[in-house]
Amino acid sequence: MPDVSVELVSNLIEGGKKPSVAAIQGLALGGGLELTMGCHARISTPEAQLGLPELTLGVIPGFGGTQRLPRLVGLPKAIEMMLQSKFITSKEGKERGLVDALCSSDDLVKMSRLWALEIANYRKPWLPSLARTDRLGSLSEARSILSSARQQAKKVAGNLPQHQACLDVVEEGVLFGGHAGVQKEAKIFKELVLSPTSKALVHAFFAQRLTTKVPGVTNVQLKPRKIRKIAVIGGGLMGSGIATALLVSNTSVVLKEVNPQFLQRGQKMIAANLEGLVKRGSLTMDKMNKAMSLLKGALDYSDFKDVDMVIEAVIEKVPLKQSIFLDIEKVCPPHCILATNTSTIDLNVVGEKTNSQDRIIGAHFFSPAHIMPLLEIVRTEKTSPQAILDLITVGKMIKKVPVVVGNCTGFAVNRTFFPYTQGSHLLVSIGIDVFRIDRVISSFGMPMGPFQLQDLAGYGVALAVKDIYATAFGTRNLDSDLVDLMVENGRQGTLPNLFLLFQCCWS
Numbered sequence: 001m002p003d004v005s006v007e008l009v010s011n012l013i014e015g016g017k018k019p020s021v022a023a024i025q026g027l028a029l030g031g032g033l034e035l036t037m038g039c040h041a042r043i044s045t046p047e048a049q050l051g052l053p054e055l056t057l058g059v060i061p062g063f064g065g066t067q068r069l070p071r072l073v074g075l076p077k078a079i080e081m082m083l084q085s086k087f088i089t090s091k092e093g094k095e096r097g098l099v100d101a102l103c104s105s106d107d108l109v110k111m112s113r114l115w116a117l118e119i120a121n122y123r124k125p126w127l128p129s130l131a132r133t134d135r136l137g138s139l140s141e142a143r144s145i146l147s148s149a150r151q152q153a154k155k156v157a158g159n160l161p162q163h164q165a166c167l168d169v170v171e172e173g174v175l176f177g178g179h180a181g182v183q184k185e186a187k188i189f190k191e192l193v194l195s196p197t198s199k200a201l202v203h204a205f206f207a208q209r210l211t212t213k214v215p216g217v218t219n220v221q222l223k224p225r226k227i228r229k230i231a232v233i234g235g236g237l238m239g240s241g242i243a244t245a246l247l248v249s250n251t252s253v254v255l256k257e258v259n260p261q262f263l264q265r266g267q268k269m270i271a272a273n274l275e276g277l278v279k280r281g282s283l284t285m286d287k288m289n290k291a292m293s294l295l296k297g298a299l300d301y302s303d304f305k306d307v308d309m310v311i312e313a314v315i316e317k318v319p320l321k322q323s324i325f326l327d328i329e330k331v332c333p334p335h336c337i338l339a340t341n342t343s344t345i346d347l348n349v350v351g352e353k354t355n356s357q358d359r360i361i362g363a364h365f366f367s368p369a370h371i372m373p374l375l376e377i378v379r380t381e382k383t384s385p386q387a388i389l390d391l392i393t394v395g396k397m398i399k400k401v402p403v404v405v406g407n408c409t410g411f412a413v414n415r416t417f418f419p420y421t422q423g424s425h426l427l428v429s430i431g432i433d434v435f436r437i438d439r440v441i442s443s444f445g446m447p448m449g450p451f452q453l454q455d456l457a458g459y460g461v462a463l464a465v466k467d468i469y470a471t472a473f474g475t476r477n478l479d480s481d482l483v484d485l486m487v488e489n490g491r492q493g494t495l496p497n498l499f500l501l502f503q504c505c506w507s
């Protein structure tokens with residue numbers, strides 16, 4: 001935990017008579033980067049990652065980073081790096097003034113020594129970063145940059161105190177100098193680190209890292225098997241998103257649909273998803289073409305004989321899912337994992353008619369599946385540890401956060417969401433405006449309210465799961481007809497509408 005004595009270390013290094021040069025390789029994040037900024041120069045390998053991601057933990061940089069970073073890279077870039085917890089490579093750091101020279105890892109120590117000698121012999125007096133003002137711009141420029149950053153932070157992080165606090169501390173240094181800024185930084189850090197926000201974010205950080213450690217699965221010497229080819233059944237909203245996520249990670253995908261028209265629609269959705277990723281800059285054209293080449297369409301099960309995993313994503317109907325699981329048990333190889341993307345249905349019911357209970361597992365993605373990071377992995381009491389490990393591995397491979405949960409109606413996420421949605425429907429039933437409910441929840445800190453979320457996911461899913469909840473929760477279930485009324489009046493929700501629009505454009 002940073003305190004004044006630690007900050008004194010970087011001040012001591014910076015104020016020392018002997019030059020200190022930081023040699024950076026790998027990651028220099030948070031306190032690591034702050035320490036290097038206390039040095040007289042920074043030499044790095046080109047691919048090293050530099051950043052101050054403290055705000056994601058509900059605090060601000062506490063070793064002088066809020067003061068030295070703006071003095072080295074300028075206010076706009078420093079604010080972007082801190083408020084958005086953005087990393088940059090050393091190569092960019094060199095262009096921005098954060099890194100003084102780049103070299104290979106073999107030459108790193110030698111080069112850093114040479115820099116220290118040169119500073120000692122020829123570059124006197126050396127101006128410490130904390131005393132620099134040349135990158136801060138004029139006072140009025142700084143004020144305008146800080147003011148628009150405050151507006152932006154209010155929009156994206158209205159309930160998070162660390163964003164405005166970070167800007168206050170940066171401003172203190174701009175107005176009264178780096179040392180005053182460092183004093184304020186230490187004071188604010190100590191307050192924030194004890195805040196409920198920080199405690200919650202630190203908990204979430206460690207919890208996220210624990211998700212891939214599952215007792216009885218990841219600590220029993222099992223090795224993940226290679227999953228080379230995956231079949232996705234259903235090329236609708238979810239199936240096309242799941243297929244996209246797999247293809248982007250270089251996995252061969254067989255996409256099965258019921259007829260050529262729906263198959264073509266699914267393939268085009270995948271192409272559009274990939275193009276979207278290219279537009280967002282997260283995929284190159286080459287990778288998009290490679291991904292498309294790994295996709296094969298199918299209208300029957302003949303390509304299923306060598307698949308390592310099947311992910312079923314057809315509509316939420318118990319008899320349909322049961323008959324599909326009967327079919328795939330027959331056609332897939334015995335090692336093949338049989339996964340379902342069901343949102344709610346008890347997996348024992350899905351696999352009831354098969355003899356493959358040990359390889360039946362839930363792979364519950366969230367919409368849009370190629371973007372949302374959560375992958376809820378549902379295990380029954382019979383699912384084998386190997387199948388769970390393999391799905392965790394696939395999850396990591398496609399850059400999801402895999403969370404293993406137990407089996408019951410709604411699993412963990414939708415079961416938790418059930419009373420939340422029910423509460424909001426109960427309020428509507430006594431006459432409260434849906435928009436007001438959404439507004440109150442958004443201002444509480446949720447990214448959107450329950451009705452906007454339901455609209456985004458589509459009313460088809462809400463209708464399909466209604467009966468499943470009614471059966472599972474009996475009298476605890478509020479029988480609201482709001483969604484039925486929306487559908488009767490031609491409302492489908494946002495994503496399904498986009499989906500339909502897309503279908504019209506392509507057919």
Ligand SMILES: NC(=O)c1ccc[n+]([C@@H]2O[C@H](COP(=O)([O-])OP(=O)(O)OC[C@H]3O[C@@H](n4cnc5c(N)ncnc54)[C@H](O)[C@@H]3O)[C@@H](O)[C@H]2O)c1
Pocket residue numbers: 233234235236237238239256257258262313314315316317320324341342343344364365366367457458461
């Ligand atoms: N929509 C969501 O937000 C969401 C989120 C998580 C999970 N889910 C779950 O994902 C599943 C699919 O939902 P969706 O929203 O993608 O539905 P969807 O209606 O958009 O797509 C379902 C697709 O399955 C196809 N299909 C039906 N029977 C088939 C068969 N025998 N073989 C091959 N394809 C077949 C249909 O033609 C359709 O294209 C459901 O179980 C749902 O509960 C949905």
